[in-house]
Amino acid sequence: MHKQAREAFNNSFTEKGYEKFVESLNTPFPGQLDFRVAETPVFVPKKLKEKIIHASDDIISTLISPDFRSKTDRAVPSNQYVPGENAHSSFLAIDYAICRNAAGELVPQLIELQGFPSIFGYQALLSETFRKFFDVQGNFEYLFGATSLDEYVSKLKALILGGEQPEHVILLEIFPEKQKTRIDFAVTEQMLGIKAVCYTKLIREGRLLFYEKDGRKIQVTRIYNRLIFDDLFNYPDLQTSYHFTDDVDVQWVGHPNWFFRISKFAMPFLKGEFIPETRFLSDYRDEFPADLQNYVLKPLFSFAGSGVQLHLTKADLEAIPDPENYILQRKVAYEPVIQAPDGLVKCEIRMMYGWPDNAEKPELLISLSRLSRGEMIGVRYNKDFTWVGGSASFFEH
Secondary structure, three states: OOHHHHHHHHHHOOHHHHHHHHHHHHOOOOOOOOOOEOOOOEEEOHHHHHHHHHHHHHHHHHHOOOOHHHHOHHHOOHHHOOOOOOOOOOEEEEEEEEEEOOOOOEEEEEEEEEOOOOOHHHHHHHHHHHHHHOOOOOOEEOOOOOOOHHHHHHHHHHHHHOOOOHHHEEEEEOOHHHOOOHHHHHHHHHHHOOEEEEHHHOEEEOOEEEEEEOOEEEEEOEEEEOOOHHHHOOOOOOOOOOOOOOOOOOEEEOOHHHHHHOOHHHHHHOOOOOOOOEEEHHHHOOOOOOOHHHEEEEEOOOOOOOOOEOOOOHHHHHOOOOHHHEEEEEOOOOOOOEEEOOEEEEEEEEEEEEOOOOOOOOEEEEEEEEEEOOOOOOHHHOOOOOOOEEEOEEEEO
16 A cells, blocks of 8 residues: 555565565464464555544544443343443454545545454564564554553553453453464463463352462453353353353453444444444335445344345345344445555455553554455455465554
């Protein structure tokens, strides 16, 4: 997207260099990297960066409005409500497609948002590694609100540990060793000193939680939550001491309820130049848009792209028995903007925020990008391609 930065990078790129780059991610964490790393980061020019930050500020103004919680109470399914909810989310991730407007300018268009942590540890490692192996110009940075990796890690420690000793703080997942993002768990442990603990390994005694480490039983006082109910429901026969909806004496960093509140459910409440028209399907009352080919249907309570329908008919919409649980969103046209050796590639950028309990609003910390040549961004749409996959973003300053 930035001509000079792109040319400098592409001129420094070699396949052998890329192999060494990926190997350097693998070596400290053998067997942990379970997704494709794109050959290039995204270089975001200053004007586009300003638009992305402006779009995010508009979104945040809605999330911090006094009535946001009451508007999103229905978002939390009654059988998935977890006690002990914080006043606001501890994390925010906002995904934008990079598009081109009628004037020919590059613009962000909101795709989705999450009140849930992303891969904060791995993204810092990935960005630092890109800089070691390839030509990333000095006037491009991957961090926000921090001038060094050490300062960034200090911010993560303050947010996630909250002053607790690391062994009393856990990263909670279901079978973390099987998760696609497990490299982030390993990097997070190295950075913060906290272990990924499986949901099945927690021991509940009254309102207290414990886990075992080196033959010792250690109390959990704070949970960095990476577990979602969708994953838990894949194991209906689990016999566990602790259940996700139990009322326990812990502090949550990333409370499970905010995963639902700040999600596709929030999108109909958002307005702005960079936010595609989005409404609950139930709001149409059978007066659907005439140009349905320009809309995408998304189920509210399904995640990771599951259930998304790109090609719609009026009959499809009329057949849905619970339209209040779907949104209809105007499609956006991803602009292929990343110059690969064999053509142009589309991209999506996720802005990643931390939000301490005592902070008025979230703070932008870092980002990630995903490159695609397929119909949708995602692994299954990009098999057998190169210059696609997960990557970093460097922003011109």
